[in-house]
Amino acid sequence: MQTLLWTLIIIATLGTASYFRMKLMNATIAVAIAMLLGSIFGPVGGIAWLVFLIIAIPLNVESLRKKYLTAPILDTYKKIMPEMSSTERDAIDAGTVWWDGEIFSGNPNWQALHSIPQARLSAEEREFLDGPVAQVCQMVNDWDITHKDTDLTPEVWQFLKDNKFFAMIIKKQYGGLEFSAYAQSRVLQKLSGVSAVLSTTVGVPNSLGPGELLQHYGTKEQQDHYLPRLATGEEIPCFALTGPEAGSDAGSLPDSGIVCKGEWEGKEVIGLRLTFDKRYITLAPVATVIGLAFKMYDPDGLVGDKEDIGITCALLPRDTKGMEIGNRHFPLNVPFQNGPIRGTDIFVPLDFIIGGVGMAGQGWRMLVECLSVGRCITLPSASAGGAKSIALATGAYARIRRQFKMPVGKMEGVEEMLASIGGNAYLMDAVTSLTTKAVDLGEKPSVVSAICKYHLTEKMRQLVNDAMDVHGGKGVMLGPNNYLGRGYQGAPIAITVEGANILTRNMMIYGQGAMRSHPFVLKELYAASNEDKEQGLNDFDDAVFGHIGFAISNTFRSIWFSLTGARLAGAPFDDETAVYYRSLQRFSSNLALLSDVSMAVLGGELKRRERISARLGDVLSYIYLASAVLKRYDDQGRLKEDLPLVHWAMQDCLFKLETALTELFENFPSKVMGVMLKAIIMPFGRSYQRPSDKIEHKIASILQSHNGSRTRLGEGQHFGEQDCLMGDLEQTLKDVLASEPVFDKVCKAAKQRYPFTGLDAIAQKGLELEVITEQEAELLKRTEAGRLRTINVDDFDPKELIANTQAAKPKRRSAKTTEAA
Numbered sequence: 001m002q003t004l005l006w007t008l009i010i011i012a013t014l015g016t017a018s019y020f021r022m023k024l025m026n027a028t029i030a031v032a033i034a035m036l037l038g039s040i041f042g043p044v045g046g047i048a049w050l051v052f053l054i055i056a057i058p059l060n061v062e063s064l065r066k067k068y069l070t071a072p073i074l075d076t077y078k079k080i081m082p083e084m085s086s087t088e089r090d091a092i093d094a095g096t097v098w099w100d101g102e103i104f105s106g107n108p109n110w111q112a113l114h115s116i117p118q119a120r121l122s123a124e125e126r127e128f129l130d131g132p133v134a135q136v137c138q139m140v141n142d143w144d145i146t147h148k149d150t151d152l153t154p155e156v157w158q159f160l161k162d163n164k165f166f167a168m169i170i171k172k173q174y175g176g177l178e179f180s181a182y183a184q185s186r187v188l189q190k191l192s193g194v195s196a197v198l199s200t201t202v203g204v205p206n207s208l209g210p211g212e213l214l215q216h217y218g219t220k221e222q223q224d225h226y227l228p229r230l231a232t233g234e235e236i237p238c239f240a241l242t243g244p245e246a247g248s249d250a251g252s253l254p255d256s257g258i259v260c261k262g263e264w265e266g267k268e269v270i271g272l273r274l275t276f277d278k279r280y281i282t283l284a285p286v287a288t289v290i291g292l293a294f295k296m297y298d299p300d301g302l303v304g305d306k307e308d309i310g311i312t313c314a315l316l317p318r319d320t321k322g323m324e325i326g327n328r329h330f331p332l333n334v335p336f337q338n339g340p341i342r343g344t345d346i347f348v349p350l351d352f353i354i355g356g357v358g359m360a361g362q363g364w365r366m367l368v369e370c371l372s373v374g375r376c377i378t379l380p381s382a383s384a385g386g387a388k389s390i391a392l393a394t395g396a397y398a399r400i401r402r403q404f405k406m407p408v409g410k411m412e413g414v415e416e417m418l419a420s421i422g423g424n425a426y427l428m429d430a431v432t433s434l435t436t437k438a439v440d441l442g443e444k445p446s447v448v449s450a451i452c453k454y455h456l457t458e459k460m461r462q463l464v465n466d467a468m469d470v471h472g473g474k475g476v477m478l479g480p481n482n483y484l485g486r487g488y489q490g491a492p493i494a495i496t497v498e499g500a501n502i503l504t505r506n507m508m509i510y511g512q513g514a515m516r517s518h519p520f521v522l523k524e525l526y527a528a529s530n531e532d533k534e535q536g537l538n539d540f541d542d543a544v545f546g547h548i549g550f551a552i553s554n555t556f557r558s559i560w561f562s563l564t565g566a567r568l569a570g571a572p573f574d575d576e577t578a579v580y581y582r583s584l585q586r587f588s589s590n591l592a593l594l595s596d597v598s599m600a601v602l603g604g605e606l607k608r609r610e611r612i613s614a615r616l617g618d619v620l621s622y623i624y625l626a627s628a629v630l631k632r633y634d635d636q637g638r639l640k641e642d643l644p645l646v647h648w649a650m651q652d653c654l655f656k657l658e659t660a661l662t663e664l665f666e667n668f669p670s671k672v673m674g675v676m677l678k679a680i681i682m683p684f685g686r687s688y689q690r691p692s693d694k695i696e697h698k699i700a701s702i703l704q705s706h707n708g709s710r711t712r713l714g715e716g717q718h719f720g721e722q723d724c725l726m727g728d729l730e731q732t733l734k735d736v737l738a739s740e741p742v743f744d745k746v747c748k749a750a751k752q753r754y755p756f757t758g759l760d761a762i763a764q765k766g767l768e769l770e771v772i773t774e775q776e777a778e779l780l781k782r783t784e785a786g787r788l789r790t791i792n793v794d795d796f797d798p799k800e801l802i803a804n805t806q807a808a809k810p811k812r813r814s815a816k817t818t819e820a821a
């Protein structure tokens with residue numbers, strides 16, 4: 001009994017030292033003290049001390065440790081770790097580690113999260129949003145764009161150029177707006193609330209493309225020539241990476257640029273002979289300057305001694321001789337300008353390379369560096385903006401539309417959908433605010449950008465689906481009065497671009513996260529590949545023993561948190577949100593432990609076990625999304641009325657996170673290890689439920705009435721007063737809510753329960769019974785008109801729906817034509 005007791009005391013001492021992450025020497029001293037007490041008061045004897053010394057001495061004496069432990073571990077490590085390709089290395093090296101590093105630490109510093117300043121607009125940015133952005137929202141008619149014109153009108157194009165919408169990222173010295181990432185995000189949110197074609201047209205030139213690449217890597221001459229012209233819209237850019245054979249695996253592009261001599265403007269110069277076949281290129285049909293990615297080869301050694309130079313980016317003017325450009329693809333009835341670009345043996349001078357010949361072969365690194373920022377902004381913001389507008393529109397519609405003599409939004413089944421729409425919209429806005437603020441603080445959070453891209457576009461797809469269900473036939477019937485259908489049709493576009501989502505979830509989020517955000521993995525990798533053997537051994541020793549201590553600490557922390565339900569973990573606030581901070585701390589330790597075990601069990605194989613990687617990525621992602629929700633709640637003053645939205649978003653994240661964990665244990669490649677991990681991390685099964693019906697009811701109520709939470713949810717979106725579907729819905733919701741007591745008065749006086757239809761007749765009745773005023777009668781009449789506009793759908797003369805038959809019938813690209821191209 002005494003032996004068991006002292007064994008437990010010694011393990012508890014080791015556990016406590018690990019929990020608090022004491023240094024190795026201090027932890028050794030603590031265990032030695034426990035053993036000493038065990039020798040004085042208990043049965044700890046010679047054998048126990050012998051074991052202790054055999055372990056403690058080599059660990060604590062540096063020279064012994066390096067010779068007998070670190071060196072053999074390093075040798076084995078070098079044998080089992082797979083080689084990293086140069087494109088993988090570029091992807092890992094691009095970007096910075098930010099809050100994702102804290103999540104991987106197993107013990108996130110909440111103070112650090114809450115001390116990130118709240119994202120805010122400058123006066124100039126606010127003016128732009130309230131002025132030109134609101135104006136262009138009022139100018140566009142999404143039905144005309146998507147059905148009649150299949151483009152923005154010439155007036156809208158000109159307005160966008162004149163007001164520098166394409167120059168939000170371009171520095172002021174070149175005539176651009178030089179807006180913060182947060183401001184760009186708010187602009188795109190607002191635009192996407194009215195038209196996906198509009199937000200895509202504005203989003204793309206401000207994301208990855210010539211503007212961004214030139215500012216970072218262009219030569220002075222290139223910057224001076226192009227940036228002022230891009231700022232004024234004189235040049236419209238596009239960026240061409242994807243081709244028929246290189247989609248997700250963009251690095252495998254077959255397009256080539258062979259260094260050779262040729263004639264340019266009457267002189268013989270060294271240049272590139274380019275052959276390429278690109279597709280899906282946004283803005284290509286109207287672009288005047290084309291960013292082109294290709295592989296550069298120098299077979300005759302004209303620019304150096306390397307034949308295969310690697311991926312390179314160049315800028316080609318549209319009128320470059322031999323370039324085929326102008327045709328359009330037709331992306332899912334959301335007809336923003338998008339099309340193919342082709343060229344065979346086109347000769348251009350070397351100074352078309354972005355950054356000049358010195359940047360030849362650096363194209364992939366340039367792209368992934370820019371993408372780690374761009375992916376935080378464009379697609380997440382467009383998704384969040386769409387979500388915010390849809391949340392308000394669906395709430396209003398559900399309150400206005402009645403069936404079974406009550407608003408459909410009062411029905412429990414519909415409440416469930418409304419809650420998901422509202423909760424997700426709250427979360428999505430929180431994520432874009434936090435992430436764009438990080439960009440503004442100088443971060444290039446590549447792992448977080450992949451999380452944002454994947455989760456926000458997926459949430460948008462889910463949300464628009466839910467909204468369609470709530471709208472029933474009103475969502476299905478396309479026409480000028482349908483504000484949902486095009487968003488529903490276009491949702492897969494955001495899923496596909498900038499890293500298709502299956503790939504992003506299964507490969508990128510955790511694949512990069514484990515390398516980039518883990519505190520020791522990359523250090524070990526770099527140490528192992530250090531050509532200076534001695535320095536490599538020293539660095540590896542630091543990293544690998546730090547890593548072992550880290551793994552032991554996370555094991556003890558995980559056990560402690562699961563036994564106590566993390567009730568004793570720290571939280572920065574002692575209120576309803578404390579439980580969430582504690583839970584996230586627990587899951588952060590679990591993620592760190594699971595990462596180490598997965599890497600130890602699977603090694604390089606982890607890269608190919610995509611479904612394991614995806615579930616670990618889900619754990620990482622949900623901790624990030626949940627952190628953003630807690631940050632938003634605090635930034636906005638911890639307003640109690642927003643708590644249902646916070647609870648829903650947090651509980652949904654935690655529930656999905658636990659689902660990912662459960663599936664991970666069940667599918668872990670080593671069954672024994674899966675069972676052991678479950679015993680450590682979730683010994684009592686699941687702790688988190690889906691958000692309750694009560695919370696869902698509260699959110700449904702928030703969306704269906706005018707209140708502070710709902711206003712904050714739709715903050716910044718466009719609700720115009722004239723000819724604006726969203727504005728009309730908002731006004732009609734207001735009118736319906738105001739009309740209900742008036743309607744009740746009439747029913748009471750008439751001693752009859754009328755249906756809430758034909759409100760103009762009810763108004764007449766009320767006046768006759770002298771129970772309502774003229775003003776109240778006017779309100780009822782206005783409400784009836786708005787109600788009918790809301791529930792009615794469009795119908796057409798059959799001729800109107802026949803597509804333009806004058807245009808040439810598009811040819812199907814056959815194998816033969818592909819070959820010929």
Ligand SMILES: Cc1cc2nc3c(=O)[nH]c(=O)nc-3n(C[C@H](O)[C@H](O)[C@H](O)COP(=O)(O)OP(=O)(O)OC[C@H]3O[C@@H](n4cnc5c(N)ncnc54)[C@H](O)[C@@H]3O)c2cc1C
Pocket residue numbers: 238239240241242246247248249279280281282283331338493496497498499500501502503504506507610
């Ligand atoms: C509307 C639109 C606009 C675009 N704009 C541009 C542009 O301006 N410039 C440009 O260069 N490109 C552009 N693209 C290209 C876009 O980036 C690619 O479509 C995207 O990279 C995916 O390539 P793919 O469509 O060929 O799909 P594929 O690569 O054929 O992928 C098919 C499926 O396989 C999955 N997959 C592939 N590899 C893996 C893996 N290792 N693990 C798990 N799943 C995997 C993908 O997730 C996807 O679901 C655009 C595309 C569209 C549709």
